[in-house]
Amino acid sequence: MTDSSGPSEPSRHTGPRGDGRASALSDIRLWFAPERLREEGSTPDYRFSLANERTFLAWLRTAMALVGGGFAVDQFLPGTGRPLRIALALILLAAGALCALRAISHWVRCERAMRRGEDLPTSRFPIALGLAVGVVALLMVIVAAFGWGG
């Protein structure tokens, strides 16, 4: 399925993209410059963009769940020692913020890949997040089972 909504225009490849710090910075600039994103390539089928948007929203919900979990740890584990409770809450809050920032970065990169007709970017983030949530969950089980008042 190619361009179906905008004027069909040959996709302009700007050459192989250098992976690394420079591209990460240019990604961040894209967040605030919609016109620059629209300059690249051609407009993909609107259904692809909407699917990308829903994926972004799903990651945003994951981020909000992590943030909510951070508050829940602080509010609903009152018997836990303060340093441990604060540490767990901060880990979850930071993971939530990181997840939200990564959500938009991934969304921008997917949107641009679709405009340029490139492969979608791959990422190790889901694995890392899964492992981190697993570790925190294990810690909380240990805290809840043995660490009351500790």
Added chain:
Amino acid sequence: MPEGNGTDGSRTRDRDPGLQPERTRLAWRRTTLACAVAASLAGRQTLHSGIDSVSLVVLALVVLAWLAFLALAHRRIRAMHAPRPPALSPRAAAAAVACTVALAALGAATLR
């Protein structure tokens, strides 16, 4: 035809059989709900240590972050009424992310 109302021919013809706009609209609603849950927990957090001027200011900022997200979602949901909705603008996406990060930061600031 569930959505064909007879009067709007172009809309019926362009209707997406995969209901993509509708699914996207519901995704925004779900996310607004998730944001409401996170914001209520953040609000509970600010009032946890008693009511003083600082906690009231933080509470107001939490409510503001949620209202901002609600407004963003509402705008986007209205854009979904078009037969071929335009893509989400990076600015709106960045604002939605900013609301989430703001909730996390406000909550972290009120941890005791």
